[in-house]
Amino acid sequence: MAASLSTEGLQQEFDRLVADDQRIEPRDWMPDDYRKTLVRQIAQHAHSEIIGMQPEGNWITRAPSLRRKAILMAKVQDEAGHGLYLYCAAETLGVDRGELIDLLHSGRQKYSSIFNYPTLTWADVGAIGWLVDGAAITNQIPLCRCSYGPYARAMVRVCKEESFHQRQGYELLYALTHGTDAQRAMAQDAVNRWWWPSLMMFGPPDTESTHTAQSMAWRIKRFSNDELRQRFVDMTVPQAEVLGVTLPDPVLRWNEDRRHYDFGECDWDELRRVVSGEGPCNRQRMEHHIAAHDEGAWVREAAAAYAAKHAAVDAAA
Amino acid sequence: MSVAAHDGIAVFTLRLADDCLVLSHRLAQWSSRAPTLEEDVALTNIALDLLGQGRSLYALAAGLDGSGRSEDEYAYGRDERQFLNCQLVEQENGDFAQTVARQLLYSTFQQHLWSALEASRDETLAAIAAKALTEVRYHVDHATRWTLRLGDGTVESHERMQAALERLWPYTAELFEDDDVVANGGVEPRLLRAAWEADIDAVLTEATLQRPEPAWAPSGGRRGIHTESFGYMLAEMQHLHRCHPGATW
Amino acid sequence: MTEAREPLWEVFVRSKRGLSHNHVGSLHAPDAEMALRNARDVFTRRMEGVSIWVVPSAAITASSPEERDPFFEPAADKVYRHPTFYDIPKEVKQL
Numbered sequence: 001m002a003a004s005l006s007t008e009g010l011q012q013e014f015d016r017l018v019a020d021d022q023r024i025e026p027r028d029w030m031p032d033d034y035r036k037t038l039v040r041q042i043a044q045h046a047h048s049e050i051i052g053m054q055p056e057g058n059w060i061t062r063a064p065s066l067r068r069k070a071i072l073m074a075k076v077q078d079e080a081g082h083g084l085y086l087y088c089a090a091e092t093l094g095v096d097r098g099e100l101i102d103l104l105h106s107g108r109q110k111y112s113s114i115f116n117y118p119t120l121t122w123a124d125v126g127a128i129g130w131l132v133d134g135a136a137i138t139n140q141i142p143l144c145r146c147s148y149g150p151y152a153r154a155m156v157r158v159c160k161e162e163s164f165h166q167r168q169g170y171e172l173l174y175a176l177t178h179g180t181d182a183q184r185a186m187a188q189d190a191v192n193r194w195w196w197p198s199l200m201m202f203g204p205p206d207t208e209s210t211h212t213a214q215s216m217a218w219r220i221k222r223f224s225n226d227e228l229r230q231r232f233v234d235m236t237v238p239q240a241e242v243l244g245v246t247l248p249d250p251v252l253r254w255n256e257d258r259r260h261y262d263f264g265e266c267d268w269d270e271l272r273r274v275v276s277g278e279g280p281c282n283r284q285r286m287e288h289h290i291a292a293h294d295e296g297a298w299v300r301e302a303a304a305a306y307a308a309k310h311a312a313v314d315a316a317a
Numbered sequence: 318m319s320v321a322a323h324d325g326i327a328v329f330t331l332r333l334a335d336d337c338l339v340l341s342h343r344l345a346q347w348s349s350r351a352p353t354l355e356e357d358v359a360l361t362n363i364a365l366d367l368l369g370q371g372r373s374l375y376a377l378a379a380g381l382d383g384s385g386r387s388e389d390e391y392a393y394g395r396d397e398r399q400f401l402n403c404q405l406v407e408q409e410n411g412d413f414a415q416t417v418a419r420q421l422l423y424s425t426f427q428q429h430l431w432s433a434l435e436a437s438r439d440e441t442l443a444a445i446a447a448k449a450l451t452e453v454r455y456h457v458d459h460a461t462r463w464t465l466r467l468g469d470g471t472v473e474s475h476e477r478m479q480a481a482l483e484r485l486w487p488y489t490a491e492l493f494e495d496d497d498v499v500a501n502g503g504v505e506p507r508l509l510r511a512a513w514e515a516d517i518d519a520v521l522t523e524a525t526l527q528r529p530e531p532a533w534a535p536s537g538g539r540r541g542i543h544t545e546s547f548g549y550m551l552a553e554m555q556h557l558h559r560c561h562p563g564a565t566w
Numbered sequence: 567m568t569e570a571r572e573p574l575w576e577v578f579v580r581s582k583r584g585l586s587h588n589h590v591g592s593l594h595a596p597d598a599e600m601a602l603r604n605a606r607d608v609f610t611r612r613m614e615g616v617s618i619w620v621v622p623s624a625a626i627t628a629s630s631p632e633e634r635d636p637f638f639e640p641a642a643d644k645v646y647r648h649p650t651f652y653d654i655p656k657e658v659k660q661l
Binding site: 062 | 442561
């Protein structure tokens, strides 16, 4: 057995691995703050997948064709699966999924504020797939190279599966913009409502972001909020043109000098309000999740009781 | 094939298609509400299997009845009285025990039905049956595991599971009814009853549950008579589609 | 809430015949039967597997990172275990 290293030596080894672009694995020594930051971020990500099932799930029973119904069911199901992968990644850091759910319910952990907006029409399902999932993918692809191994591996799986999510959203909207007048209006209305909240998904501007610098040093985060936001805008504008919808930003235009699109400022007060619980659906989303969790308690107890009973029987046999 | 036989198999196919669609819809209503995240994924898998089976059956029915209707015309364009699913599958989800009981009773029936239909004279129906059989075996397995855990779990879960069986058992009589359609069409379900009962009894015994002995045996689903909650289900399912006649989605 | 936590299981999937089982992740389940079925639903939604193993996470004994050197360093100096250690005359096209 190797002589145990001093904290200083362990820190040096950790820093060396991170600087060398290697992965930190669950049983490696890691600084407490690194662990805390990861638990907070992975749990928030997992909660977002789970709460994110609600706004789209809202349309499963009303999907207007059987093909769309099957796609939407599979998509919402993927979100449950992704939440699961992420909770498991968080658990490698020594927390339990049950604890994380309790923290979500008591408001001490958050989920992405985007899911506090309502899905008012069928076109919202398309707008979420195209814009919200598009923004999420932009955020997530760099996370596949995150310094923490289990998180990076979970993200590889998530990104692979999510590639159909954005495409189905775009295809859904394309059918609407090439359909009847009412369908076209529905699509434009949804894009109007989801554009700005999607841009806010990248978080506050770099000048106000509290976690960015340390997360980048630890290689949990690889690009700043504003860099990713710009990347998303640049990618999305040409897609909107093909789709035939107008993005609701009067100052949006190509800047030849910067080789990027210029775009307007998000309403950061709105983001602060929604994050602090004053969005249109914060209460409903939490109530829904808590109710489902509480109503399932007797089922989980029954399964545990059965397992205990039969483990005892098997042991006696 | 005589005309009557031809009609018989078309109606028979439509009944099965409606069973699949309606049960799939009910299961999909669990999305984001299941007792665990793992179970949320499992219930949707079953719902997706059933929706797939339903869609294949609608395509077949459109050929058999000569209407050439699309799957969406069947799903969204018919009124309550034109749906031919059995009343068991349209029963509301209730608590998790009621959903498990509905799954156990119907999936076990469906497993025997698909087995028999593998030998159907209609090659397409036989092919659909062969594929569906592998899926429904898993549905039966899933329902069986949960019936055992709820029946032989806690006092509360046992009571809930027994109550769910009492609530749903009467609707199983309809599964085995004979009429002109089944005589001319596919499989006579009454011939499946003994095997179905043997399977269910074995599960209930292991789960320490009692088989209910109801006197009441509601019926009518196969002739378009449904329970009240079914109208609400269809209203929700069809609303958007019907608001935009002729639109493509 | 003082609910009993479901045990954690590690999941290994054989993606196709001829390949070994690979670790794909973990999940919660009250017992082995349910763990196997949950694994099927969660990790093989896109036909990713032909066989699944589930193992209670608590049953795994792992080497610790501190032991890395004594565990793995002896292997590092046995270069003769690797095919590139050997010089083969160029005339031999295939070996």
